[in-house]
Amino acid sequence: MTSVAYKGRAALVAGGLGFIGSNLAIRLVGLGADVTVVDASIPGHGANAFNLDPVRDQVRIVGADLRDGERMDVLVRGQEVVFSLAGQVSHLDSMADPLADLGLNYASQLSLLEACRRSNPHARVIFAGSRQQYGRPQYLPVDESHPLTPIDVNGINKTAAERAFLLYHEVYGMATCALRLTNTYGPRMQMRHPRQGFASWFVRLALEGREIELFGGGVALRDFNYVGDVVDAFLACGADDRALGEVFNLGHARPVSLREFTEILLDLAGGGSSRDVPFPPERASIDVGNVYADFSKIREALGWSPRVDLREGLALTVEYYRAHYKHFW
Numbered sequence: 008m009t010s011v012a013y014k015g016r017a018a019l020v021a022g023g024l025g026f027i028g029s030n031l032a033i034r035l036v037g038l039g040a041d042v043t044v045v046d047a048s049i050p051g052h053g054a055n056a057f058n059l060d061p062v063r064d065q066v067r068i069v070g071a072d073l074r075d076g077e078r079m080d081v082l083v084r085g086q087e088v089v090f091s092l093a094g095q096v097s098h099l100d101s102m103a104d105p106l107a108d109l110g111l112n113y114a115s116q117l118s119l120l121e122a123c124r125r126s127n128p129h130a131r132v133i134f135a136g137s138r139q140q141y142g143r144p145q146y147l148p149v150d151e152s153h154p155l156t157p158i159d160v161n162g163i164n165k166t167a168a169e170r171a172f173l174l175y176h177e178v179y180g181m182a183t184c185a186l187r188l189t190n191t192y193g194p195r196m197q198m199r200h201p202r203q204g205f206a207s208w209f210v211r212l213a214l215e216g217r218e219i220e221l222f223g224g225g226v227a228l229r230d231f232n233y234v235g236d237v238v239d240a241f242l243a244c245g246a247d248d249r250a251l252g253e254v255f256n257l258g259h260a261r262p263v264s265l266r267e268f269t270e271i272l273l274d275l276a277g278g279g280s281s282r283d284v285p286f287p288p289e290r291a292s293i294d295v296g297n298v299y300a301d302f303s304k305i306r307e308a309l310g311w312s313p314r315v316d317l318r319e320g321l322a323l324t325v326e327y328y329r330a331h332y333k334h335f336w
């Protein structure tokens with residue numbers, strides 16, 4: 008169904024030079040879509056021209072910021088589906104510079120929605136939210152009804168942006184929906200620094216044979232999603248009317264500890280080591296503890312479930328970076 012849905016359709020991927028956006032753009036090209044990527048290549052984020060190397064001659068890449076309303080008016084015109092993967096991932100950076108996070112995670116999304124409302128109100132527009140919107144879970148697994156009490160600025164701005172997406176559906180009848188992503192890993196994540204999450208950083212340390220520090224002993228549980236599964240969820244939202252006006256959790260049926268994630272990774276990489284260390288104070292204050300999501304809503308509505316097991320996904324990840332590390336280190 009999804010594979011047929013994109014043939015010949017015009018799709019815009021905002022943030023398409025980054026990790027998840029580039030994987031989505033590559034898949035869309037494979038499905039026969041007419042793909043445009045817009046990315047401002049924000050310094051320190053995941054933008055990397057190499058990410059689109061496999062489809063370099065088959066996508067239009069535009070350097071523009073979502074907050075530039077006039078440029079976005081032109082870019083959204085004629086697009087049938089707009090995927091918004093542009094944003095700031097780093098929780099630490101959101102605390103260090105909250106106004107920058109406001110710009111990247113909220114103002115940018117509002118600007119994109121406004122451009123669609125003005126210039127292409129019938130486009131389907133899909134938002135990448137985060138499990139960080141829940142804050143410290145009051146119960147597990149968190150479902151979509153769990154209170155949104157974020158404990159960092161990133162979670163607040165993501166929550167505001169998600170709300171704007173739903174508001175534009177309710178007030179203007181626009182075809183919007185939102186996903187709440189959990190820890191995503193796989194090929195094309197940046198690994199120059201650890202501020203965008205530990206997954207890519209741990210992969211780099213393991214491949215370099217270095218030591219991985221496990222904060223608090225790595226006991227926290229997470230539900231990791233391989234990027235190909237996350238791409239499947241975005242494609243399902245872009246192709247199915249049952250997604251409209253809805254928010255869906257992503258997640259994985261088997262939550263694992265950071266320690267287990269690290270052990271599998273070290274085994275696959277064939278090198279490196281790990282050591283337990285106390286949480287640094289700036290991380291402890293925004294750490295959410297155990298968190299994993301109930302994804303039965305999207306499974307029942309759209310038939311999405313993650314297909315890739317952690318070991319299989321990490322093996323694909325290690326293989327990718329072994330071949331391409333020069334473009335990421």
Ligand SMILES: NC(=O)c1ccc[n+]([C@@H]2O[C@H](COP(=O)([O-])OP(=O)(O)OC[C@H]3O[C@@H](n4cnc5c(N)ncnc54)[C@H](O)[C@@H]3O)[C@@H](O)[C@H]2O)c1
Pocket residue numbers: 021022023024025026027028045046047048049052053054055071072073074091092093094095096110111115135136137138188189190191192196197204
């Ligand atoms: N990676 C994860 O584990 C994860 C988890 C939860 C949510 N998310 C969300 O998914 C989205 C994509 O994450 P990612 O890991 O691919 O990040 P990434 O940093 O690899 O990619 C984001 C891209 O967006 C671009 N960008 C940011 N602001 C922009 C703007 N205003 N205009 C144009 N381009 C802009 C950046 O240059 C970058 O290329 C983000 O919104 C993130 O918050 C990711």
